[in-house]
Amino acid sequence: MRKGEATRGAILDHASRLARRVGLEGLSIGRLAEDLSLSKSGLFAHFRSKEALQIQVLETTAAQFVEIVVKPALAEPRGEPRLRSLFRRWLEWARSQKTPGGCLFVAAAVELDDKPGPVRRKLVQTQRDFLKLMANVCESGIGVGHFRSDVDPEQFAHDLYAVMLGYHHASRLLKDPAAEARAYAGFEGLLAAARPSRERARRRGRQA
């Protein structure tokens, strides 16, 4: 049983990398079998269908994201420290997905936006979960007084996601050497707009 789990984990790890290279839609049990020199029937026993394989790849990648990005960030104090940690780790994650294809979620978002079905539903669910998490981090920042009480946490989460999509576009397509600096500047702009105005004025005075 334990050996079976380990094998399954190793296969899913490989499948995640393959999906980043060929797209989630390009990922099939046949292709994976060829890539791993395993029998197609053995892999079918593990995953049963292409869709089930794709869904488990999304789940595996989401679980890695939670371990690497989300959990350590949530261990930081509420408000700006937690938000900064989340953003920094998220950016590191995006940068580390250098294997051709980049971040699986960003690629899959464009690949699947017009393909209804269980894989798309799983993707949408992981994205909504993460947006909700970002909104919660913003909300707890309001709770400790780091952000204004009239900041809309869902808008904040949406804007933060947009900053990251801008980073992907600038770094991966345009190969803009300033991509990371631009992403941080966008992030700081969101933070500045969310701070209580007295705090904002004080910080500006300090910087000047």
Add this chain to the structure above:
Amino acid sequence: MRKGEATRGAILDHASRLARRVGLEGLSIGRLAEDLSLSKSGLFAHFRSKEALQIQVLETTAAQFVEIVVKPALAEPRGEPRLRSLFRRWLEWARSQKTPGGCLFVAAAVELDDKPGPVRRKLVQTQRDFLKLMANVCESGIGVGHFRSDVDPEQFAHDLYAVMLGYHHASRLLKDPAAEARAYAGFEGLLAAARPSRERARRRGRQA
């Protein structure tokens, strides 16, 4: 000759729609011939290669974008009116690309980010041209005093592009009914941060 041009235009129009449906990479002379019930050899005479076809599809779509979005916006007075017009028309364009696949440029950006070659180069060029245009619109807004002189026009263009990528993600993948309102809120946030601070304070006072 004129008839040839018209035919070519009609074929490229169809090819652009097909590309939005099957992706720029899925667009081939064979597929296009099948779709239009034309002979493959006739289309080869027009376009010579798959890559040349893909490049002309990008050029056609970029030219449509300039006509529909850029030119009318540049006819508006400098500063906020021009920028607002550009953003509003751009959002209308994004919304109008409802055919499966959505905006060709956004889809192609993810599709081609790891595929070096002339098609990718053409895509990068159109994206850089548009970012430059947005930076120019921002710069002329500084010139007329609508934006602070220390606003970085390239950062502003990058941030504006990120707002639009966030809109695509929210509207196409998440089917978020608030996608457009979120995009406008993001845009207003960028404008607010770019305004001279006295103007910013005055407007806030007015809103309160």
